[in-house]
Amino acid sequence: MAFDAGELTALLDGRWAHVRNQVREALDGVDLAPADDLDTESHRARTLEQLQQLAKTGVPGLGFPSAYGGSGDTGGSVVSLEMLPGNLSLMVKSGVQWGLFGGAVVALGTERHHERYLSDIMSAELPGCFAMTETGHGSDVQNLRTTATYDPESQEFVVHTPHEAARKEYIGNAARDGRMAVVFAQLITGGEGHGVHALLVPIRDQAGNPLPGVEITDCGRKAGLNGVDNGRIVFDQVRVPREALLNRYGDVAEDGTYSSPIASKGKRFFTMLGTLIRGRVSVAGTAGSAAKLALEIALRYGDVRRQFGRPGSADEVVVLDYLAHQRKLLPALAKTFALHFAQEELVASLHDGPTDERAQRELEARAAGLKAITTWHATRTIQTCREACGGAGYLAENQLAQLKADTDVFTTFEGDNTVLLQLVAKGLLTDYKDQFSDLGTLGLAKFLADQFVSAMFERSATRSLVQRIMDGSGKDDILDRGWQLEMFDERERHVLDGLGRRLRKANRDNGFEVFNRAQDHVLRAGRVHVERQLLEAFVGAIERCRDEETAALLNKVCDLFVLSTIEEDRAWFLEHERITPRRSKAITEAVNELCRQIRPHAVDLVEAFGIPRQWLTAPIATGAEADRQEELRAYERS
Template sequence: MTKPADARSADTEPADRSAGAGSGDGPAFDAAELRTLLDGRWASVREKVRASLRENDLSNADHLDTESHRARTLEQLRLLAKSGVPELGFPVAQGGGGDQGGSVVSLELLAGNLSLMVKSGVQWGLFGGAVVALGTERHHERYLRDIMSAELPGCFAMTETGHGSDVQRLRTTATYDPATQEFVVHTPHEAARKEYIGNAARDGRMAVVFAQLITAGKSHGVHALLVPIRDEAGNPREGVRIEDCGRKAGLNGVDNGRLYFDQVRVPRENLLNRYGDVAEDGTYTSPIDSEGKRFFTMLGTLIRGRISVAGTSGSAAKLALEIALRYADARRQFDRPGSDQEVVVLDYLAHQRKLLPALAKSFALHFAQEELVQALDEVQRTGDERAQRELESRAAGLKAVTTWHATHTIQTCREACGGAGYLTENQLAGLKADTDVFTTFEGDNTVLLQLVAKGLLTNYKDQFDGIGTLGLAKFVADQFVGAVIERSAAHSIVQRIIDASNKDDILDRGWQLKAFEDREEHVLDGLGRRLRKANKDNAFEVFNDAQDHVLRAARVHIDRLVLESFVAAVDRCADPRNAALLDKVCDLYALTIIEEDKAWFLEHERISARRAKSITQAVNTLCGELRPHAVDLVEAFGIPRQWLTAPIATGAESARQDAQIAHDRTHPLP
């Protein structure tokens, strides 16, 4: 693979330097220590994956036709299986590493070949993960080793055409027949077909199928079963119909397909029975009495896939930023007055404004993702139900925010690179196509934000229910004079900032955190008042009318969590030079979020018009101060060098332009 001319190889320690190529002066920072901070708890896993990528050719195969691309991706999946990396998330008893956090982190580093990442996620995260989480010892012993080695390629068949996001009401059935001790899996109509199923069109031999479990004429809700879909020769099993979804906008190394089942019989033992089992005579038992709670408990155990999508989206955005920033740090356009040198594109404030706030947000989301993975590991070890619910909410929100960030950032990077960004060889077009679907798989983002808001409202209701009669009276009185109270609260929070003439006040971390907290509390209070009007007759209309408010409550909640994660990371930073630099990156993230939501802060009198202008000025200043470090900052993420192939990022385009400039000097226009 071609390596960037001025980039550090992934197999060397990052050097201690103060700025990227073509940048100005600035205080030095320890790039090696920053890499250590960013690699975090799973630094050894990240290094193991980087080493595997150096030893195996897992390069993107988007240039191939669909069939060849799929074949190459399967070959790469098996190469990856031999590296030992996929075993990380599986139980120790079956030869795995017992480290779900490490498994998630390993997938993040595959962002340069997203077809391989998604196929890996299907095989080991979804298919294998479902067998681990929903199955019991008999399933683990029989299947997990073959799943880890990729000898048993599998599918995760949940989504249906007719009930995409409404999993609880899917229509595939699994009806128990006590006479033969088998389940009969059936697709009752066209809309109940399993849709967009990865590994289904070409390679999968078995599927984890989610279906309504029926015994003795009674439905017990959605359960999962292992259903063979192909024989050893690759032919569909009797009663199984498979269709190819066809070529997609991206991810064409993944063989997405549709599955139909026509009275397909599987043994009783194929039921993944951790949360619900059926005896030989058809008697159903479950450790969880409530069907609803059982359903959400089952889904909650599968949260790893959603967390992986968030992490990989963030990594794809980082790769796009490294390409765009390297190009911007080498590309020159237009003369600088009084100089014979053209201006480096990254020296233009407008260009800094495009890329550096996105870089700051990538740092913020990176640290938030790290905390999310740590929470996953904690829940895995403790089984704490409350922590599990908090994990599910945070994972839903971060998946939504991070995938939207990736979509926006990659498009911004494409535009920042001009026509060069549209060329396939420069990677951005492929990244854009491959990540676009991330906003809607593993949960549609709009639905996920509603899940976040639901959790917030549950907590809000719990607090409301516990305040007692006197507290309730005070609450009602407070709402009655809400306009006055709101202005007073705003003044108590930011009066010093509004009246101050020194813009440094908006760089006060306490003020930034309080601004985010206050916005979240206010939005949630307003939503609570709107939804309190609901009753059994108008519940849908009230909720539907407030849906914009619901989504906003979730977004501002996640903004606050992300900022807190960033602040905590700065506090962990041992090197004072790095802490000072990260402090500026954190400022840029916080003030950019406030600037983007300036209308709310002005409308609710949290900032004055003068303060709003100061925030914009501060963002501009921070962009200028971070500009000398931009390339080093994005490189500190440690994106494997195998993934950085774009000529505009590897020095080839820079050399071409230098030659053009030299020619122009010796051959001036007449």
Template sequence: MTVSEHRLDGAALRELVDGRWAGVRDELRGFLRGEPFVPVAGIGTDAHRQRVLRQLRELATTSVPGHGFPREHGGSGDAGAAIVAFEMLVCDLSLMVKVGVQWGLFGGAVHALGTQRHHAEYLPPLMSLELLGCFAMTETGHGSDVQRIRTTADYDTDTEEFVVHTPDEAARKDYIGNAARDGRMAVVFAQLSSCGQSHGVHAILVPIRDSEDRPQPGVRIEDCGPKGGLNGVDNGRLWFDRVRVPRTALLNRYGDVAPDGSYTSPITNPNRRFFTMLGTLVRGRISVAGGAGSASKAALDIAVRYGDTRRQFPRPDTGEEVVLLDYLSHQRRLLPALARTYALHFAQEELVTTLHDSAVGERPLDEHGQRELEARAAGIKAMATWHASETIQTCREACGGAGYLAENRLTELRADTDVFTTFEGDNTVLLQLTARALLTHYRDAFGDLDPLAMARFVTGRFVGALIERTAARSLIERLVSASPRRDEGEDLHDRGWQLRLLEDRERHIVEGLARRLRRADSSGPEAFDVVNGAQDHLVHAGRAHIERIALEAFLAAIDRCSDPDTAAVLERVCDLYALSAVESDRAWFLEHERLAPPRAKAVTQSVNELCRELRPHAVSLTAGFGLPDEWLAAPIALGAERQRQHSREG
């Protein structure tokens, strides 16, 4: 039986895609309806900001604000639900980001970095929107390099106050959501000092507006103005001219200053303390990855529906015009992107589950596990946001001039997600962070073995020692073990072969990277040049790692599918993901003799065949994302549905 003959069960697919937090998804599908939430094209900046604030206030009446906060302060303590709720706000990405600023970044910082006194005083009003706030980390001169931000917070023992100051223009807080219009308080990251000693970056609560919405004394606020997208979010700039706040404004979970100025911390090492503080905010990166995934899904749903009805050029035999999605070139544009969207969705789901289970104490993470979570979050955020940019642009082009009309949302989705590739961390930097974590695991596993001993030790053991175990790992090991150890004659759809190929690429890249960077372990002046010269290698390692874990997550999801026919279709979608990933890095596989030229050509042929096989299921696969028509609000997509209905009735 070919995959086109399998019946894809929509309910089973929805159950699988909705996953553990299906109830949260359904709640928002029901709530985000009607005029307050239907997307509106061409709205001006001021009107858009007002509209998004109204939407935020509507959401504040639901369970959404409380998901990420503890029960004792009115929340539900459900970290996973908080991220999934964020993902679902694709009806307007400005609303999505506004929610992320208020309850994710501002509220999340108070919760993660503050102590009981901060929780009791600030969590209830920030959940209810009695207090709107900002997350003021990024500076004009220091974006990704947070450890060297220049805003200062000096403790004055005479008044028991911190003096928050912007020493120069490079230290102004830039691109701060909620700052330009709505925020009244900011979590300000600054270099903390007391009694003449520097204690590194800490977070302090600083009021920026009074009850009449006027800037507080010493606080200067400037609107960033119109942006390339997300104009419903009021991004602004902040300067502080020796602004005084009480000692208790310090979010003091990881570092505190006593009335006499003495500093204490449960973490004595300053570097470890800094990275521990940032690690508690990992939810932001995970949320951005999920939001980017939702935007990819919306764009694909629009483009696939349109391609399923739009006709162009007649067949020579019948004279009937051909549906766009029946052209292989059109399938090639959309279906590999659809397959990768599914793979990244399931990788995201595993990531959210890991974070949630750790947050609620079901599966606490040790220091090693926390590093793995942060590295995976960085990598998936990078890959998901780049994928969104590429996919939405492809969908726009696939819809021709219709895709360029604002009413069809694709240009808006493209503009709104563009910045996702750089906020919560520049993607190139994040993939390097992921690769550095792989190198740390590598050194932990293999130490300083000489090359010959390392080669013997690595064989057959790299994945078990270096690559962390996932929910899919036992299934993966079974598939690899069951696969015959052939290469050139092996079926390209053999799952064990696909897994070994991606694992082998990751192993080879990381081993080569470890050899290149061995000289950088010294403190000599050449260390920087060695690392700088290997940055392309670091990024490639991060990509290879995320592509491999996305394949494993996809397979684990298929294993959970309740309907055999639906699982059979998803097996082919997974094949398309794996083989298109190999095809996109075909040069590496050829250069490193993992594929012979005839085999590489066969991969391309197989991708073509899979596109043709999956074409009948394309619309059903996008429907599996569960995005209501009101959220798409694209006439070309809704028109496609009406045309299909008319065809069925006829």
């Protein structure tokens, strides 16, 4: 099967193709190679230099308002970070500087902050930190314990760390380079707390020395990302002017009067956090890019590396021709495509902005779910690629070991994945509850009756399906896109219905215990919801494909994603009579056949992602490796 590689790249580049091309061109000729072989201090210094080099390309200005020298392209700024998978220390430091620190000033600040700081943030003249996480509270942001108490006499806020649990922990840019931090603290005026707010707090002078009352310590060497200077910050009665408060959602007058356009403290808190999801979206995109890079290395190596031979043949077999090797890499490649298309939709939703509160909630849940699934996928895929490359994959020069070390923390920063999937499920349950709010007694009875009829219909349909399989008339049903969509949709609805029934037992006295006992169910609900979204995004992308041969190949890749997902979760589908044992075996056979059909195009497929070539440095992934393998075969033949 021939396909148009250019058409596929254009489809993958999507709405922000111009940004991807801009970054590719900007990186060409600029030395941003990773410096992981250096000692920690040298690595950090080199990463800062690279950050400053990157600032000169103009790429970091994409996400900042045009009124202050940026491009006002929120989606483009996220996509630009996706293009840095070969130097993840630089990517993370860029994300801290322009996504978290700069993004918080844009989203939570007002004109006075934008006028004063954005230019220096974009140019990296003002290196900054995002000081949210504390030693005692990571995911539970609402209960942070750092305080910012307003003093009306001096018209200053007093920022203070009341005890060790309130120490700001693991803060990027803090240990070495940051001069200012966006500090999240409990805002107190006149003895009354107003919840978590953000303030701009200087932490170092121009010479790099900590300011009075600011204690900074180094988190030390980490498993990866050692070009990023993570540190801890403690504040001892540090005073900042009233204007330091990022006051878009809450302000304090000179006399200490607090005001906010959002009356509810809880709603105000979640609105503030909702404006900061760009970092979470960026982590998902970058994790996906790291998986793409790992797959390109492994697939290129597998396409030339030979082991063992066929009986009667002097030539050894290319390892990617083995089904076991295909099984390792090609389902992961298929899921990477699904995640890419879903990420493109998420970035578009972020860029266009939600139209109402419900859309905002859906955006936050989608960002949380995709970040969790993508980072777990990256961790698993990079490990699989390392194993697929044998001992060569363990060598530092072949990149996989560093990719594994650098991305491992992605599963827990910008939100612990387990907590994020619970957030997804919570959103689903809210929507689920809303379905019942106006039903009344008769309506609820009708709903339950419909559920019973639906369940009976499903069992009947399953029996009919079994019969069609047994007589051979339905052997291709598993490749029917409608059936696939229905399987994913039915699984999600069934899991959510079951979870809803379990949680209805909760009351004021046992609410925590009921929820705690159902956490496995909660996490499954979040996961299957995201997997349904992945499939829908994949289908939408295929529909946008203009070239028939390319669309046909993508359909096979999508089939592989669907059927390998069902195969992995076959216990659920069998237990709930969505498939029969016979169909389960047919799915496994289909996965094997799809791997065989996709195998000749594997390298071209992964190359279509368009990762900038300067990031592909592994010797086993270059043409030199193919030449070396040919020399070895020639030597053996002689």
